Amino acid sequence: MADGVRAVVADDSHFMRSVISDILSDGGITVVAQARDGEEAVSAVIEHQPDVVTMDVEMPVMNGIEATERIMVESPTPVLMLSAHTDENADVTFEALDKGAVDFFTKPGGEVSMEMSRLKDQLVEMVSSVAAVDVGATRSRGGTSSDSGAVATTAGGSATGGRETGGSSSQVSYVANPTLVIGSSTGGPKMVEQVMENLPIEADLRVLIIQHMPEGFTGRFAERINTRSDYEVREATDGARIGGGEGLVAAGDQHMEVKNYRNGRLRTKLTQDEPVNSVRPAVDVTMRTAAETIDDPLIGLILTGMGEDGADGIRRIKQAGGKTIAQDEATSAVYGMPKRAVETGCVDAVLPIDDIADGIIDTITTEVT
Structure with missing residues (x-):
């Protein structure tokens, strides 16, 4: 996979430049x-x-954020940020993603050379995957979605709104108590944010988000989504409960299970069980337990990412009578997870990122005559 890939390594530490270069060369x-x-x-x-x-x-003269922004303007090239595991660096790393970086890899603490050696296969795989990204083609065309019109909640817990259909105005009604489970990995943070930004609060979704991301970054990620969307989103804690209009981001290094579901509210359980598909949190864990537990409308969504996590979860949701969506290859930074999901034969729709929010809404609305 790495054969033929050419890289520039930027770091203010000579030692780290040498370690990273040696790992990539090997x-x-x-x-x-x-x-x-x-x-x-x-x-x-x-x-x-x-x-x-x-x-x-963090580098002198020009930091990584400024350099990424310049590169995207002068010579667009996939960038993988290497970030120290601190709250301050989490904020800066997300800012770099806003400027065009594809993803990030956390530098280990402690005995760096030994830790980097332990993570070398993961680093090589991620660098190779990021290198394959077309940074021009995968940028959003603005993140706009069609206006679903004014929406009014009905007494039955559903909602209605005007929508143009075939040139005429019609009313749509939202089903009661829908739950959306989103899984993503490499290139996913910006995609998740875009989907959430375009989901109307009137849809009253319960949202569970599993982004392959280390501990210390998922809290900041949840805060960003909370700020940028109409949904109240926070990092998951053990025993956390959510209802309509709320969302949880799986905490780094912990699986998020759906423990129980009753009267439109679900409760989660966090575990440190063995990694699934070599990752923790795993999309499959959340989707499987959601399919087993939730008896109201359920939607599974797989966005960009490397690997096969989420494929079994999509199969479980489909078998439970839920709806399933995958991001298309053209707008995926890495068409690994969506491809594996599609290959199960259990995906109802394959959509570009700009159409996914509308695709979700289509699964939970019916026309009212």
Whole structure:
């Protein structure tokens, strides 16, 4: 997978540049240049035209955010941020994603050289996957979705709103108590945010989000979604309960199970059981337990990401009578998880990112004559 991939490694630490370069080289990736700061990184990208850049967050002269922004303007190239595991770096890392970085990889603490060696296969795989991203094609075309019109809640717990259908105005009614389970990985944070931004609060969804992301970053991720969407979203805690209009982001390094469901409210349980599909939290765990527990309308959504996590979960949701959606290849940063989901034969719709929010709404609305 890594054969032929050319990389620029940017880090202000000579030691870290050497460690990262050695790992990538051992994994079959050619390091064409190293950079000590963001300015050197930009120059190296323009000169060498690499397939991918590993970018440290904090560097002198020009930091990783500024360098990423410059690269996206002057010579668009997939960027993988390398971030220290701190709250401050979590904020900065998400800002880098806003500027165009594809994803991030957390630098280990403690004995760095030993830890990096332990994570070398994961780093090589992620760099290879990020290198394959077309940073121009996967950018959102603005994240707009069609206006579903004014919506009024009815006494029965559903909602109605005007929608243009075939040139004439019709009324739609939302089903009662729908639950949406979203799974994503590489390139996923921006995609999840876009979907959530475009979901109307009147749909009254309960939303469970599983993004492959380390501990310390999922809380910040939940805060971003909470700020940018109409839904009240927070990081999951053991025993957390949500109802309509609320969402939970699976906490880093913990599986999120749906423990019980009653009267439109669900309760979650967090565990540190063995990783599933080599990840924790795993999409399959949440989707499987949701399918087993929730008896109201259920939707499963798989967004961009490498690997096969979520494929079995989609199968379980479909078998339980739920609806299923996968992001299409053209707008996926990495068409791994969606592809595996589609290959199960249990996906109802394959949609570009800009159409997914509407696709979700279509599964939980009916026309009212």
